[in-house]
Amino acid sequence: METPRDEAQKACVLGSGAFGTALAQLMARKGVPTTAWTRSQDVTDLITSTHENTPYLPGIKLSELVVATTEVSEAAEGASIVFVVVPTPFIRDFIVKHRDKIPTGVPIVVCCKGIENGSLLTPFEILEEELPGKYHKHLACLSGPSFAREVALGKPTSVTVAAKDMACASKVQEMVSDLNFRAYTSDDVMGLELFGAVKNVLAIACGASDGFEFGLNARAALITRGLAEISRMAVKKGASPLSMGSLCGVGDLVLTCTGSLSRNWTVGNRLARGEDLDTITTSMRMVAEGVKTASSVVALSDKMGVEMPICQEVFEVLHNKKPVMEALASLQGRPHSHDLSLELKHSEGWKSMGLGHP
Numbered sequence: 001m002e003t004p005r006d007e008a009q010k011a012c013v014l015g016s017g018a019f020g021t022a023l024a025q026l027m028a029r030k031g032v033p034t035t036a037w038t039r040s041q042d043v044t045d046l047i048t049s050t051h052e053n054t055p056y057l058p059g060i061k062l063s064e065l066v067v068a069t070t071e072v073s074e075a076a077e078g079a080s081i082v083f084v085v086v087p088t089p090f091i092r093d094f095i096v097k098h099r100d101k102i103p104t105g106v107p108i109v110v111c112c113k114g115i116e117n118g119s120l121l122t123p124f125e126i127l128e129e130e131l132p133g134k135y136h137k138h139l140a141c142l143s144g145p146s147f148a149r150e151v152a153l154g155k156p157t158s159v160t161v162a163a164k165d166m167a168c169a170s171k172v173q174e175m176v177s178d179l180n181f182r183a184y185t186s187d188d189v190m191g192l193e194l195f196g197a198v199k200n201v202l203a204i205a206c207g208a209s210d211g212f213e214f215g216l217n218a219r220a221a222l223i224t225r226g227l228a229e230i231s232r233m234a235v236k237k238g239a240s241p242l243s244m245g246s247l248c249g250v251g252d253l254v255l256t257c258t259g260s261l262s263r264n265w266t267v268g269n270r271l272a273r274g275e276d277l278d279t280i281t282t283s284m285r286m287v288a289e290g291v292k293t294a295s296s297v298v299a300l301s302d303k304m305g306v307e308m309p310i311c312q313e314v315f316e317v318l319h320n321k322k323p324v325m326e327a328l329a330s331l332q333g334r335p336h337s338h339d340l341s342l343e344l345k346h347s348e349g350w351k352s353m354g355l356g357h358p
């Protein structure tokens with residue numbers, strides 16, 4: 001039987017934490033043989049012998065079509081789609097070390113949510129910097145409300161796939177979608193990545209607020225004012241303010257700020273309950289990207305002259321040991337200001353879209 005256009009023959013997943021494993025399971029569910037690169041031999045052995053990635057997705061039986069290897073060349077060979085799911089702090093080293101093994105002419109889908117410390121670049125920007133030009137029109141990124149466990153279990157999930165070349169975004173959309181996983185396309189790569197990165201920092205604030213049992217009003221306010229912070233930065237960085245209404249915008253922000261499955265929310269929650277950051281992070285094998293991204297967001301907002309008070313307070317708590325209660329009080333005591341609707345109407349980005357005040 002002829003294979004339909006834009007259907008993957010083999011998928012390669014680079015990074016076998018919770019989300020990489022969930023994506024491997026998603027592709028296998030679609031009948032696509034999938035090879036996942038794991039950093040450690042013990043995870044490859046577990047997947048091979050038990051069909052379960054116990055450290056990252058315990059209790060979920062993986063398809064026989066998912067195989068694991070510690071060799072990037074083996075994972076990538078013959079792949080018609082590649083997912084990059086290595087946490088942001090390790091992406092650059094990973095790509096530099098393995099770029100000669102990454103196939104050309106097939107979509108490379110970046111699925112990480114963070115901003116690199118130092119360079120202040122997003123994962124997509126890092127790949128553009130480190131991969132030769134021949135890869136660039138094949139780069140896409142995928143984000144949205146998508147807890148790995150629910151994706152792996154085949155629970156209904158919808159995400160955004162963005163690329164600079166819409167043909168690439170559409171190709172990825174076709175390749176990843178099934179009845180339980182629905183992808184929408186976008187050309188706003190910067191918007192998708194900034195929302196995905198900064199929402200992790202805001203989820204730490206919401207986890208802390210929930211840890212103190214400040215209530216649902218406080219949490220809704222943090223989410224909404226958090227949306228204002230991201231939009232401010234995104235607009236100034238050239239992203240579309242309209243992406244705030246997307247799955248990769250408000251969708252993922254709401255999920256991560258309200259879901260106890262979130263690692264970032266959990267970090268904030270445990271901080272509020274009196275644990276210190278080192279204890280929390282060393283007890284987690286998984287990565288809460290918001291911890292390191294908080295430093296990048298504060299550095300980037302300073303550099304760009306963008307006000308991001310919630311992110312600033314999260315940074316103070318995480319990296320300058322400010323007591324959580326004091327940080328939350330600082331936010332409530334700030335000078336009065338405008339609602340986002342009024343603020344955006346006067347912003348240059350909004351005006352350039354013809355949406356500002358005349």
Ligand SMILES: NC(=O)c1ccc[n+]([C@@H]2O[C@H](COP(=O)([O-])OP(=O)(O)OC[C@H]3O[C@@H](n4cnc5c(N)ncnc54)[C@H](O)[C@@H]3O)[C@@H](O)[C@H]2O)c1
Nearest residue numbers: 016017018019020039085087090112113146147148286287
């Ligand atoms: N877990 C989710 O629900 C989810 C959903 C969407 C997106 N994401 C994003 O996917 C990315 C990966 O997260 P995850 O949840 O799959 O991972 P994880 O937190 O479950 O696991 C950590 C991963 O990092 C790897 N790692 C640790 N040190 C490394 C190093 N030095 N070099 C290379 N890899 C190293 C580990 O091998 C493991 O694969 C993150 O950017 C995350 O924000 C996660």
Ligand SMILES: O=P(O)(O)OC[C@H](O)CO
Nearest residue numbers: 144145146147262263264
């Ligand atoms: O568990 P978290 O906080 O890393 O969030 C996971 C995903 O980003 C949710 O879409």
